[in-house]
Amino acid sequence: MGVKDTHFDFTQGVGFKTFAEADAFFAAGHYFILTVKDQNGEIVSQRQLTFPPRTSPMIYSSTANGELVNALDLNDNSSEAYMTGLHFPAGAQVQLFLVENQRLWQEGDVLIDISGINRSAEIETVTVDANGNFTAKIWPNANLTLGSYDLVARIGDDTMPKLLTGDIVAYGDDRYGVGGTTYLGRSCAGGCECAW
Numbered sequence: 001m002g003v004k005d006t007h008f009d010f011t012q013g014v015g016f017k018t019f020a021e022a023d024a025f026f027a028a029g030h031y032f033i034l035t036v037k038d039q040n041g042e043i044v045s046q047r048q049l050t051f052p053p054r055t056s057p058m059i060y061s062s063t064a065n066g067e068l069v070n071a072l073d074l075n076d077n078s079s080e081a082y083m084t085g086l087h088f089p090a091g092a093q094v095q096l097f098l099v100e101n102q103r104l105w106q107e108g109d110v111l112i113d114i115s116g117i118n119r120s121a122e123i124e125t126v127t128v129d130a131n132g133n134f135t136a137k138i139w140p141n142a143n144l145t146l147g148s149y150d151l152v153a154r155i156g157d158d159t160m161p162k163l164l165t166g167d168i169v170a171y172g173d174d175r176y177g178v179g180g181t182t183y184l185g186r187s188c189a190g191g192c193e194c195a196w
Helices: 019-027
Strands: 032-037 043-049 058-062 081-086 093-100 124-127 134-139 147-155 168-170 176-178 187-189
Touching: 058 147, 058 168, 081 093, 081 147, 093 134, 124 134
Parallel strands: none
Antiparallel strands: 032 043, 058 081, 081 134, 093 124, 093 147, 147 168, 147 176, 168 187
16 A cells, blocks of 8 residues: 555555545455465365445545655755545545654644744644545655655644544554654544544
C-alpha cells in the first residue's frame, strides 16, 4: 500500500496507491488468503481475509494526488508533505496539524504544529469536498526537517492547542518520516481508539 516516492510504478502482485483503490478491490469481491505453515512447509491453517470499506474519517501522509507516502527524502528538492483525509463530513472546515511523533496520544496532550518556517506553527485549514475527502500541502520543501512526525486533523474551528475528543490522528506505526523510513498502520479517532 502506498508509494515510496512520486515515481512509483507497481507491476507485480496486488498493490494499491490509494485507499480508494484498495476499497474498490475488496468491494469487487476480492480477498486475501492467509496461510500458516509449520517448519516443514505443511499448511497448518488457512483463512480468507476480507476488508469492508471504511466509513469513519481517516488521515494519512500522501502525494499531491492522494497516494500514500511513508517517508520523504530531504535530498529530493521536490519532496513536499501532503495530508489526505477520507470520509469527512462534506463541506466541513478541517484544521491540519503536523506535530512531533509521539508513541501514544491521549485527550489533552499538547498539539504543537511545526510545519512553518523554522518549525513554527502554520496550521492549514481545508474545506472538505462534496465526496468527504481532501488533500492539502502541509509542509513545503523549504521547511522540511529530519525526524518522525504525526498528523492530526480537527473538524471545526476550535483552536485549542490540545488534542480533543474527535480529533483524527495518524500516529504510532503511521508516523511520517522525513529523511528516514516509516511504516503504515492505523489512524485513530475520538480519544485515539483504533477505528479499524
